[in-house]
Amino acid sequence: MKSGQCLLTVEPYDGGYRVRIKSGDTVMFSSDTPVSLMIRTAGRNTEKEYAVCYEKLEGDGRTLTATATVETVAESLIRVTDRYYGDGELVTLERTVKTERASGSDEGFSSRVMFEYVGGTPSFDCMDWFVPGVWNKDPVMDSPEGVASSYGVSAITVKDTRTGLPMVTARGKDTGATLSVGRINPEISSDISDFRAKSHITDENYLCGSVGGVIRKNSGTVGICYCYPASEEPYGYFSDGKPVKRYHPVKDGFSSSYTVTLRADITDGYNEAVMSSYMSYFSASDIYYFDADVGAAYDECIKTMLDYYGTKKTDRMTICGLPYGCFVSDGHVESDLTMEMGFVGMEISAAYQFMRYGYLTGNSTAVSYGEAMADMWAENSGLPSGVLKTYLWSNGVFDSMPCYLRRMTDGMEGMLDCCRIAMSNGKEYKTWLSLAEKYADFLVSRQNPDGSWYRAYDYGGEVFSDESVKRYHQYYDKDGINPSSKNSTPIPIRFLVRMYEFTGEEKYRTAAEKAAGYVIDVLVPMGKYGGATVDGHERTDKETGVFAMYGMNSLYALTGEKKYLDAAEQAAVYAASWMMVYDYKIVESTVKTGEYFIENASLSGQSLITSGHSTVDGFMAYTYYDYFRLYLWTGNVFYYDFARLAENNSKRNLNYDGRLGYASKGLCLEAINAADFFFITSGNAKADNPGVWLPWCGIAHIEPISIMTDVFGTARVEDAVKQPASELAEKLKAFGAGGRRK
Template sequence: MRVKINEKRTEIRDAEEMVVGAVTNPVIFELWDGSQENSVIRTEASYQEVKYGADEVTASAVLENEGAGRIALTDRYSQDNYGILLERTVKIQKAGGKKGIRLLLEMELFPEEETGFAELRYFAPPAIFDKNDLDEDGYEDYFHTQKTIFRDDRFNYPVFMAYSEKHKKAVRLERAPLPAFDSNPDRGSQGRDALFLQKTDIGSMGADGEGEGNVKLAACYPFYEGDATIGLYIVKTVPFGAFWPLEEGESFHVSYRLSSCSHKDFHDACWYSVKSVIDREKPEPKALLESPEEIVRYRLEALDKYYVEKTHAEDENEPAGYVLNCHPQEGRQLENIIQYGFTGQNILNAWNVLRYGYQTENPEYIRKARKVADFFADKIHIRESGLFYNLYNIDMKKVNFWWTGLLLPLAYAEGEELEELMGPLYDYRREVIDTLVNLKGAYLRCMNEDVTALLRLYRLEKEHGVLHENWLEAIQNYGEFLLTAQEEDGGWYRAYDLQGNPITHPELWFGKSICEKRSSTGTSISFLVEMYQMTGEEKYLAAAEKAGAFVKEYIIDKVRFNGGVHDSIYAKGQLIDNESILYPMFGMLSLYEATKKEVYLEGAVRAAHYTASWVCLWNVPLPEDSTLRKYGFNSIGMGACDTCGCGYVHPFQLMCVAEIAQIAVYAQDPELFETARLYWLGCSQTVALPENDWGYAEYGLQEEGYLVSWWAVDDPMFSGDKGFGHRWKGEGNKTCFPWINAVGVKAYWALLDRFGTTDFEQIRNKHFR
């Protein structure tokens, strides 16, 4: 690549001399007067002086007027092995009448032709996959915009890619070096200012397709997110950004790398963006403080403290399960609900406990695991339809229905209190909420998760000479439901009523497009394959392959994975998230191992690449006074959750560590294998242990998620002194559910089952040449 600068524009040319980017006005400042509305003035200019050296180009300009004072910009262009480096230095030589300043970069993409937002595809995990456009109207779905600008700390690595299908080329903009510091800004006397002065190294970048001309790669320093931010509110959008103090003697520096490569397709371009960072930067997560075996012991001991069972005299249903639901800092149980799949994973926990009970000869663990499975098979299973309920409320002694997830106040408030707690979100979602609270049914994913675990429990017990006919009956009955309910295209709907009929309304929640309506199809595949392996009946494998064809075509190849998370609080119920591609990956791997057909290995590799792209590859700078900074948090290896909540990380990707490693071995893909190691270490770092308890009440607890960027800090539901408030950057989300223990221990067993060890160096040395 090379840069060419003349009096009209700066051109970025790739190795084939194609102009992939052009900057018409390289000198763009925004000046701020200190108020909150109509307070920003934009100025644009060309360079005033350009000097060509042997290995670099230096360009400069001075902005001087009453408001700006005198501001000098120096841009230095050079080249390394990966692209063009642009180092930008701003010096305030004389203060003017304005209070703050920020520096912008706007580069038109493929400027030799008309190139709109819809002509390109974008990749900047976890913020954007393609266009976040499941309805394919050319706009990002959640803010309905063509201007997607995100803070650097919302990215798993601060690099933004735009890909042209026409030219088979990708153009990338990244921070180089990485942002190094951040703080909590002074947001005014009320603490609610959306524009403020802040000396922060966090900028922002993305694509801007609004306005005239071609779509642009855009960057801003300090950060600006515009109207499309989730930083302050869930529903209400306001401008959000920082300005460097416009004071004499102040200066700041920011650097970017611009690069372009040819790729055979979008998937290849996406995976290159991830693996090239792994190869170049070699990110390293924190080492485990205890052995994996000890961490498993602590996890299960903590889980056991939240085990509940009732006698027939106390509740004729005789419930048993793990009701872990607490602020981990306190450990006090918030609500006694046994939940299946998703955030509960009760039968997966029972499988973990049973295995551990056999391994350590702990009869009480074995008894409890059997009790949990008996209750699931006998009382949670609906024999007439083959389905399972999604939860049981122990205090109310009845089953209930879990549609709204993190719309938390729905679980405990009504009327005026509900409206007060939810604020504008309640009115925004009133129609959906009023429909959901009256629905009776279950999510397909939740049923698939725990019936698959029940199947594994049954086979484990059978290996030990113990048969549970009631478990087998429930498993087979549900298998028949799946076979009957499968659509002609191979898919299943996202949810079903108690009679086994699809639930499709409200569409905002259950989906409009086929990719949304059938988004959970991948969760059925592994169960069906394992049914085939247990019974030898071809009907199960045939249904699994039919589902596999659907998942590969619609979900994986089209990059339309969504709907894995069931607790959206955003503009629509279907999110693009890590879990909605993780289960298609499981399905493809199951089919490949059952059939050895290469098409399934290809699907598994593609799905694994996208699953791996949710890993955080840099240590995001946190405020010095934050809780996570205090305990030594390192974001490398943590897993991002969903596109809307980008900047929020969690440990769910432990669920797929062994499977990603296995696919990497099959494909001989060392960078993919490395992401499995990163997940294994990074997602395990925050388990409370004697060496570092993270401020949690019990060893073995782990918080559900962590904020490495801003998220809804002014929203009524998450602000103030409420139980789930203070979810600021550098803080945890004050939530602990059974799924956390479930996926952590499951990862341990899965690694042992597949590789005989949890030592990634041993696995690497054995399987990679």
């Protein structure tokens, strides 16, 4: 059967049949024993592998059915039937495992579909790896808690529910031989919560598998595999550092079935392998697209944020803006008027949205709120060095934490928007623009010769370093903050392009293009991004990839140079891979918030945040305008479909129609973790009903709706796409990167 440039063949071997994947006459991957069963002994946390060839083949030219039987030491007899068929690109394997005869000492079984890399060594290092939202190429920049953070193990496998899409792609570094194994449209369910369960459990209702790689010491190779039921190695995230293994029961007549999809190719590099395989699996998936009422979502989010606006007089200033967050269940404010300029606070972006809403609707109160917020930050957050104080306590004191590129850039993008809306309405904005210009000038003056910036600076504008410990010791962790890392370089690019559009200052464009050169030359070849999630250690994350997409899209809009479009596509697919495109039922919640979510919301449209855990959030709601314009530029329907997913499915966790029972219709949960079939959310663990909303949650929904409406006259990509292509192109051109004067 054909798969891309490769051919899947079944041929005689050792008295039976094996499966091989070839490119021409060259064998790239082989499954000499295509049936691999792991048998668990009753009363023990031990297992024995039985690996055999196929015994019998039947085919009709379109499908191939292969069978094998395994007889265990305890004399259980298990029959495996595999059915193969393909479409020229993807090969589907349907497997059924049935116990014909059970022995009392054989308690459970799991099976593996595995292909060994013929050109490799018994080491993960001989290949580059990709598991969406979990494993990106190699251990570099992975979280220390990540399952793929160390290659000194015999297996790295993660269950379906920890991935954006349950698949693994592995590419031979020396040969370019590339194989993907995974599940399309997975049917996932469980009656037990892995969060509470033991490390080894046999349960016929556990319907969840795992993907990854296994070292095959006997053959001296590494295998790419899918395990069913799931096996998590070297550990699960809630297993105290131990492997987590699930089995189906060995009992007379019991059978289990599952389907995996294979894709083989020869690729020129890691990014090509990832992009082609992920888009292929995504496109083959029967994704459910929620039909969100985007207009209602906008209205409820902006109204909720206006309701939470507050002011407070202190000895130092009058604070005004949004509180740090609130509990969704009762609306109780968590931290009064403690606030962040950007990141999870997005105070200045909220100021812009208040002004925009106020001018559009004639709501002068909303305008005044936005102006007061912009004034407060413009008058109090600047420093002579050009860096910004970004975290304000409710007593009017700025926290002396590191000045991260992420927080500062978020804030100044919002400030530039405030300038644009003020100008278009004949209002004064010079103080606001002055702050944005000082920060942009700081970026120009402190840009490294290679085009990069550091992740975090001190108040003097120097890289946050050992010398800063005396002042900021409580925040300093050289192995965590990694302040001198250059991986955050993508973050300010869009801001600088927009500043160039607004001011005409060539220095901003030059700095943006220089930074893009660093991203293209250094970060794109890494195949991963990290550094934007500044509430934790630097690690691979989706948000830095989103900023890379923003920056490259902005430069492509400005220059039309293909190198920027190519880099934007790489970053866009990387970021997309962190979003969950499937659903499953959560088994357990101990709080009402979780019960409402289980019954009325969805995991599809939520996205993994960083490596090292399985927590998801709604951040990708921000992105649907940028994916839509990638579709308009490239014609690749993947970007249109992903834009629809980000636009609509992200709203399933938003209470805009009241179905979630939250205190306000503009609220949603800031983050949840349900990968272990147990509902966990952020917030005070001692609260009767935890679950918090932070201001960024509202901005993530409002911002792309605003941009889509300003550019195309409609908030929905489904409506915008109906406009003539020439009109859409002209509207994109007129908007540019979003910094032009109105």
